[in-house]
Amino acid sequence: MSELTRERGLRLLREMLRIRRFEERCAELYQAEKIRGFLHLYIGEEAIAAGVMPELLPDDAVVATYREHGHALARGVAMNAVMAEMYGKWEGASRGRGGSMHIFDAATRFYGGNAIVGGGLPLAVGLALADALQKQSRVTACFFGDGAVAEGEFHESLNLAALWKLPVLFLCENNLYAMGTALERAQSQVDLVAKAASYALPAARVDGMDVVDVGDATRSAVAAIRRGEGPRFLELVTYRFRAHSMFDAELYRTKSEVATWRARDPIALLRARLDLGEAAMAALDAEVVSEVDASVAFAEAGSWEPVERLTTDVYARRPP
Amino acid sequence: MKTTYRECVRQALREALLRDPRVFLMGEDVGRYGGCYACSKGLHDELGPERVRDTPLSESAFVGAGIGAALGGMRPIVEIMTCNFSLLALDQILNNAATLRHMSGGQFEVPVVIRMATGAGRQLAAQHSHSLEGWYAHIPGLRVVAPGTLADARGMLPTALADPDPVLIFENALLYNLEGELPEGAGAVDIDHACVRRPGSDVSLVTYGGSLPKTLAAAEVLAAEGISAEVLDLRVLRPLDGAAILATVDKTKRLVVVDEGWRSVSLAAEVVARVAEEGFFSLDAPPVRVCSEEVPIPYPKHLEDAALPQVPKIVRAVRQVLHG
Numbered sequence A: 001m002s003e004l005t006r007e008r009g010l011r012l013l014r015e016m017l018r019i020r021r022f023e024e025r026c027a028e029l030y031q032a033e034k035i036r037g038f039l040h041l042y043i044g045e046e047a048i049a050a051g052v053m054p055e056l057l058p059d060d061a062v063v064a065t066y067r068e069h070g071h072a073l074a075r076g077v078a079m080n081a082v083m084a085e086m087y088g089k090w091e092g093a094s095r096g097r098g099g100s101m102h103i104f105d106a107a108t109r110f111y112g113g114n115a116i117v118g119g120g121l122p123l124a125v126g127l128a129l130a131d132a133l134q135k136q137s138r139v140t141a142c143f144f145g146d147g148a149v150a151e152g153e154f155h156e157s158l159n160l161a162a163l164w165k166l167p168v169l170f171l172c173e174n175n176l177y178a179m180g181t182a183l184e185r186a187q188s189q190v191d192l193v194a195k196a197a198s199y200a201l202p203a204a205r206v207d208g209m210d211v212v213d214v215g216d217a218t219r220s221a222v223a224a225i226r227r228g229e230g231p232r233f234l235e236l237v238t239y240r241f242r243a244h245s246m247f248d249a250e251l252y253r254t255k256s257e258v259a260t261w262r263a264r265d266p267i268a269l270l271r272a273r274l275d276l277g278e279a280a281m282a283a284l285d286a287e288v289v290s291e292v293d294a295s296v297a298f299a300e301a302g303s304w305e306p307v308e309r310l311t312t313d314v315y316a317r318r319p320p
Numbered sequence B: 001m002k003t004t005y006r007e008c009v010r011q012a013l014r015e016a017l018l019r020d021p022r023v024f025l026m027g028e029d030v031g032r033y034g035g036c037y038a039c040s041k042g043l044h045d046e047l048g049p050e051r052v053r054d055t056p057l058s059e060s061a062f063v064g065a066g067i068g069a070a071l072g073g074m075r076p077i078v079e080i081m082t083c084n085f086s087l088l089a090l091d092q093i094l095n096n097a098a099t100l101r102h103m104s105g106g107q108f109e110v111p112v113v114i115r116m117a118t119g120a121g122r123q124l125a126a127q128h129s130h131s132l133e134g135w136y137a138h139i140p141g142l143r144v145v146a147p148g149t150l151a152d153a154r155g156m157l158p159t160a161l162a163d164p165d166p167v168l169i170f171e172n173a174l175l176y177n178l179e180g181e182l183p184e185g186a187g188a189v190d191i192d193h194a195c196v197r198r199p200g201s202d203v204s205l206v207t208y209g210g211s212l213p214k215t216l217a218a219a220e221v222l223a224a225e226g227i228s229a230e231v232l233d234l235r236v237l238r239p240l241d242g243a244a245i246l247a248t249v250d251k252t253k254r255l256v257v258v259d260e261g262w263r264s265v266s267l268a269a270e271v272v273a274r275v276a277e278e279g280f281f282s283l284d285a286p287p288v289r290v291c292s293e294e295v296p297i298p299y300p301k302h303l304e305d306a307a308l309p310q311v312p313k314i315v316r317a318v319r320q321v322l323h324g
Helices: A006-031 A044-057 A069-075 A079-087 A120-133 A146-150 A152-163 A192-197 A211-225 A255-262 A268-272 A277-303 B005-019 B042-046 B059-071 B085-097 B150-162 B211-224 B242-252 B267-278 B301-307 B311-323
Strands: A063-064 A110-114 A140-145 A169-173 A203-207 A232-237 B002-004 B021-026 B053-054 B075-082 B113-116 B144-145 B165-172 B179-181 B195-198 B203-207 B230-234 B237-240 B255-262 B288-292
Touching: A006 A044, A006 A069, A006 A079, A006 A268, A006 B230, A044 A140, A044 A268, A063 A069, A063 A120, A069 A110, A069 B053, A079 A277, A079 B021, A110 A120, A120 A152, A120 A169, A120 B059, A120 B085, A140 B203, A146 A152, A146 A169, A146 A192, A146 B053, A152 A169, A152 B059, A152 B179, A152 B237, A152 B311, A169 A192, A169 A211, A192 A203, A192 A232, A203 A211, A211 A232, A211 A268, B002 B005, B002 B042, B002 B237, B005 B021, B005 B042, B005 B150, B021 B059, B042 B053, B059 B075, B075 B150, B075 B288, B085 B113, B113 B211, B144 B150, B150 B165, B150 B288, B195 B211, B195 B242, B203 B211, B203 B242, B211 B230, B211 B311, B230 B242, B242 B267, B255 B267, B255 B311, B267 B288, B288 B311
Parallel strands: A063 A110, A063 A140, A140 A169, A169 A232, A203 A232, B021 B053, B021 B075, B075 B113, B113 B165, B144 B165, B203 B230, B203 B255, B255 B288
Antiparallel strands: B002 B179, B144 B237, B195 B230
């Protein structure tokens, strides 16, 4: 494990806090009916996106899930654009057309925001195939949850990536529940590393609550992929502190289980490791909150895409 | 030049691969085997396993990989052996290929071409005899074409590859052995317009794909009876060339639609609906549809024949719209 410099530690702490505060505000804005549709919060899982993204290069690609606000922010999609997207405003990352589940950003090669569980994996394989055919040394990082491991697309995609030795980093965020169904109630083999390894690609389990561990594991996996050694799989064990979505009464897990995991809050863990005092933490928090405030103001001031534009971008060209 | 539909497809693939290094072909047994219908015969040996790429039986993954590779700057041609198996890739086609341009606010495009064989008529029973092009033609964001002639089999592929959006090409498997003349130097054709294959004045027969030869044969039978039938080949199933449909109905005042899809909620239904909405007052008689019977296509020849559009059925339908 690499040594944790204070600079790196503070950077990681700030990134996790940005995601946390952004999403807490989103939950409030949902109650205020500023944000509609589905809203899936990443709170509790921030160490994964915050740990992975600094290990990627700007030209790498990211494929994410419908719980992707954290991935977008950590990848460098502007918070203003993400918040405006939450509002459905024209200034949003996807011009407001996708909402919470479909954040896209060409500038950071952020390919969504896929709301079909498992649906992003074949895309990631294809992006990596394009890189391999074009002799690029880029990596495609593909996030998905433990629920996706039950989907055929997971198995087809790992097989294809391993068969063709494609530069994909498969990142399984195992938060123990596929919506409300616990892993052991859905999968005969709950050892996800063993499942992935059966496709003959190196696979490892990482503490997804430890942002430094996540970063270190990502760094070595990305280096191997860039050396042309083919795909890698990381299982990042984590926990969702909030409900699956805003419609979830959380009847499937106990309060004590949630409390046990909350005691391993990735932000608190890193803060303790950095021995960051109250004043320094408050100052960092104030900076982050002011960025969130600014993003809300940006989204509020944004515009609605004119209805006349409803059918633009269905096709590149109109029939003659 | 005398040739076959299969050879036209093969020549189109070969030319596309030779012309543009971003183009590659992938699918089940497209490589060493030469393609289930021999459409890529010889291309693996000529161009190598990277450009003519065999895949495992993982329709969702390799179709999705084609979409991803298109996002990543390539021009993939994905062959799904038959449309029956495309159901295993429907998520990728519908939820990714068709949505990404619009849902990303125009930031991303998916210039993938997906080819598949379609249709019945070879005693392959219910699971290998589907005509699903009408399903795909329902989906905004896709272009859907059905080459019914040698020239279209040769010329639709390069145009589809040049298009920045996903294009699905449905090749009716009964057409692969179709023989005919192809002009020297035949090349790219448009994928926007329907085409009148036989001019006529008494009735319009609107069809596409594998039903085109049957419809032309029916027109020949009708001509012997003194009935002049105009045959309109839709060619492009999405977006439909509505103007061409309205133009032929305006000319003949009578409409028969021939479609190998099942009758209910079919492409044929869409054609009739458009005429009802926009050409109602051109009509001198109620339109008639000749479609597949609403059964899973059965194995024995006499039952399969009875389930599909056939020349006598088309002829009877025309007599019905002409004489009531």
